[in-house]
Amino acid sequence: MTNDPQMQRRATSYDVARQAGVSRSAVSRAFTPGASISKATRAKVIRAADALGYRVNHLAKGLSNRRSDLVGLIVADLDNPFRAAQIDSLARELVANGYRPLLFPSDENFSTAEIVHLLLHYSLSGVVVTSDAPPTEICAECVRNGTPLVLVNKEVDNAFVDRVSVDNLRGGRLAAEALIDAGCKDLVALRPSRRSYSIESRIRGFRDGADDAGLEVTMFDGDLQTYEGGQSTAARFIERRRRNTGVFCPTDYMALGFLDALVTEYALTVPKDLQLIGYDDIPQSGWSFARLTTISQPVDQLASAAVSLLIDRINNPDADARVEVVPVELVQRDTTS
Amino acid sequence: MTNDPQMQRRATSYDVARQAGVSRSAVSRAFTPGASISKATRAKVIRAADALGYRVNHLAKGLSNRRSDLVGLIVADLDNPFRAAQIDSLARELVANGYRPLLFPSDENFSTAEIVHLLLHYSLSGVVVTSDAPPTEICAECVRNGTPLVLVNKEVDNAFVDRVSVDNLRGGRLAAEALIDAGCKDLVALRPSRRSYSIESRIRGFRDGADDAGLEVTMFDGDLQTYEGGQSTAARFIERRRRNTGVFCPTDYMALGFLDALVTEYALTVPKDLQLIGYDDIPQSGWSFARLTTISQPVDQLASAAVSLLIDRINNPDADARVEVVPVELVQRDTTS
DNA sequence: GTGAAAGCGCTAACAC
DNA sequence: GTGTTAGCGCTTTCAC
Numbered sequence A, B: 001m002t003n004d005p006q007m008q009r010r011a012t013s014y015d016v017a018r019q020a021g022v023s024r025s026a027v028s029r030a031f032t033p034g035a036s037i038s039k040a041t042r043a044k045v046i047r048a049a050d051a052l053g054y055r056v057n058h059l060a061k062g063l064s065n066r067r068s069d070l071v072g073l074i075v076a077d078l079d080n081p082f083r084a085a086q087i088d089s090l091a092r093e094l095v096a097n098g099y100r101p102l103l104f105p106s107d108e109n110f111s112t113a114e115i116v117h118l119l120l121h122y123s124l125s126g127v128v129v130t131s132d133a134p135p136t137e138i139c140a141e142c143v144r145n146g147t148p149l150v151l152v153n154k155e156v157d158n159a160f161v162d163r164v165s166v167d168n169l170r171g172g173r174l175a176a177e178a179l180i181d182a183g184c185k186d187l188v189a190l191r192p193s194r195r196s197y198s199i200e201s202r203i204r205g206f207r208d209g210a211d212d213a214g215l216e217v218t219m220f221d222g223d224l225q226t227y228e229g230g231q232s233t234a235a236r237f238i239e240r241r242r243r244n245t246g247v248f249c250p251t252d253y254m255a256l257g258f259l260d261a262l263v264t265e266y267a268l269t270v271p272k273d274l275q276l277i278g279y280d281d282i283p284q285s286g287w288s289f290a291r292l293t294t295i296s297q298p299v300d301q302l303a304s305a306a307v308s309l310l311i312d313r314i315n316n317p318d319a320d321a322r323v324e325v326v327p328v329e330l331v332q333r334d335t336t337s
Numbered sequence C: 001g002t003g004a005a006a007g008c009g010c011t012a013a014c015a016c
Numbered sequence D: 001g002t003g004t005t006a007g008c009g010c011t012t013t014c015a016c
Helices: A013-020 A024-030 A039-052 A058-065 A081-096 A112-122 A136-145 A168-181 A197-212 A227-237 A252-265 A299-315 B013-020 B024-030 B039-052 B058-065 B081-096 B112-122 B136-145 B168-181 B197-212 B227-237 B252-265 B299-315
Strands: A070-076 A100-106 A126-129 A149-152 A162-166 A186-191 A217-221 A245-248 A275-280 A293-296 A323-326 A329-331 B070-076 B100-106 B126-129 B149-152 B162-166 B186-191 B217-221 B245-248 B275-277 B294-296 B323-326 B329-331
Touching (some): A013 A024, A013 A039, A024 A039, A058 B058, A058 B112, A070 A081, A070 A112, A081 A299, A081 B081, A081 B100, A100 B081, A112 A126, A126 A299, A136 A149, A149 A299, A162 A168, A168 A197, A168 A245, A168 A275, A168 A293, A186 A197, A197 A217, A197 A245, A227 A252, A252 A275, A299 A323, B013 B024, B013 B039, B024 B039, B070 B081, B070 B112, B081 B100, B081 B299, B100 B112, B112 B136, B126 B299, B136 B149, B162 B168, B162 B299, B168 B197, B168 B245, B168 B275, B168 B294, B168 B329, B186 B197, B197 B217, B197 B245, B227 B252, B299 B323
Parallel strands (some): A126 A149, A186 A245, A245 A275, A275 A293, B070 B100, B070 B126, B149 B162
Antiparallel strands (some): A100 B100, A293 A329, B294 B329
8 A cells, every 4th residue: 555645646557456466457357348357356456446546548548459539520610500510419429439529620720631630640530520621632641541531511522531411402402492382483592602512512402403493593692601691691682672582592500691681671571572491400590580491401310420431431441432411301481481 | 661561550650760760769859849859860750751651649649748638628508609609719729729629518418527537537638617517526536636627607616626707797787787777677687497606696796786776686487598498488478567677688598589589479679668688699699680788708718718727727736726707798789778 | 969778558469 | 267478659768
């Protein structure tokens, strides 16, 4: 019973082994489910460990096992409630599967590429990217490094990386059909200034749907993909008054700003003066002031698909890359009739 | 130039040393800013490292240094935009200071206490808690374990733990003063069912403010501290019609549900029929439909204070615990006159 | 300035 | 079942 007054150090497996009168391997085995160790020894070890306040150091364990349970989680635009929900869901799913999410917000000053670079120093089990798709070279770097990488909702042409995505094309098409069913003859798609592959796909789907009904789609250049962007777009849009207009906005966050400005500041009545449909189904879209019709993305399904893709990749590093597509659904509310 | 076809392993400092014709220590020094190494050697090492795609393994480095740069970040209610902003800010601040945030969402099934327990296995540099305050024993466990702990916006009676908090008392008082200035004679405070120390403080501050003006405060039991909770509270509140009523709701998230229901479903006019003030200043409070007067918490200041508290603790483990209080501010919008 | 050697805390063969 | 030995990848005295 060494009792140094200075002894601040955490107890190690060595300390426990001494205390319990066994070897360090015994200690290790005591904490490894399914290891071959007698009940008696395990009990002795556990007792000593408790007394010493010992807990296995997972980082050291990882070093020894050549595998950490850390997963990088790269995210942008956390102010968008959709991203917040997505991160929440991903983090939970990772934790539920024994992984520890390392959160990295990306932005203009700190690009996804730089972050991936950083992360490669941590011998991670994997990386999940929900922000901008990293450039091809970065993806290649991960592969070269042997770090599993999963892209969420990023359709890039890096055919060699796993990704999971919502069915954007179909979502866009659903939006078009909903507006057409509601009697719209004049179809408009808002195109935010900062685009992405998934925004483009949604719009493409929308056009496809319109095409099939023999309708044209007018493109209207929107501003930022945020509430404020929606608002300022509305200010410009207001000049363009037509009858039976149906607007598709590829992000709820932006759609809400658009709607709010239209109703509150320009006194339009929705769906009478104009019909509107969004995408994402963020919580705010269900709020009374909005009741926005939208296309819902199943955030939880997206997350669990992403994590299972990651796990598969970890277990089978050399398998071919897969693309998982999760379904979307129309949520009919009051901005369409 | 060993060229095993199977060689999937990441290059180690050993490989680099061999390649560069130096020792492993030289490699280590080459990557340690300010280490004593000649320019020539460093150059040789860097070249070899680049060729091999070598990157120092920070986890191993941490093991050797007995310090990881990992910080646990425990958060609840990420659906509340305030929490999302808080996490975003904290994560950025941590990363900016060279730490890596390990994100753990807490909820009913996975309590803050359990998570702290989990985290203690990772020899973290520290833990930041923004969810419920962990029980005293857990805090004590951290201290015993030598893991720095910072509580954000949690005023608990654990005098021995560092914490940073917004000036809730003053915020509540500001709210009362604003309503009184706006002519309210009938003051009401909504008290959400799931309370917390900081909610209580806000309400206490509100009462103090009312007291000073010689006014009573009527307590109204609210439902959940969410948008939906606010909505359902409104449904019950609607029966209680008085003149010149001013309502204080200690969370914007809830206040917005309350307001939205009042206006959209019960056709009240704000601030004519009733004045309302919230707390947090989440982005949605500035949206046109709401224009909610509120008390703003400086999220970034909160985050940087938390991180600097953490860093101080890391550098000086035996210092006395500190409490940092950041100021609040009234944001006057359209729900008060 | 540089290398040898010991060690961070743990696990995984391998013998017994 | 259990202990011994040899690492995991890195840093850091300590001599030179």
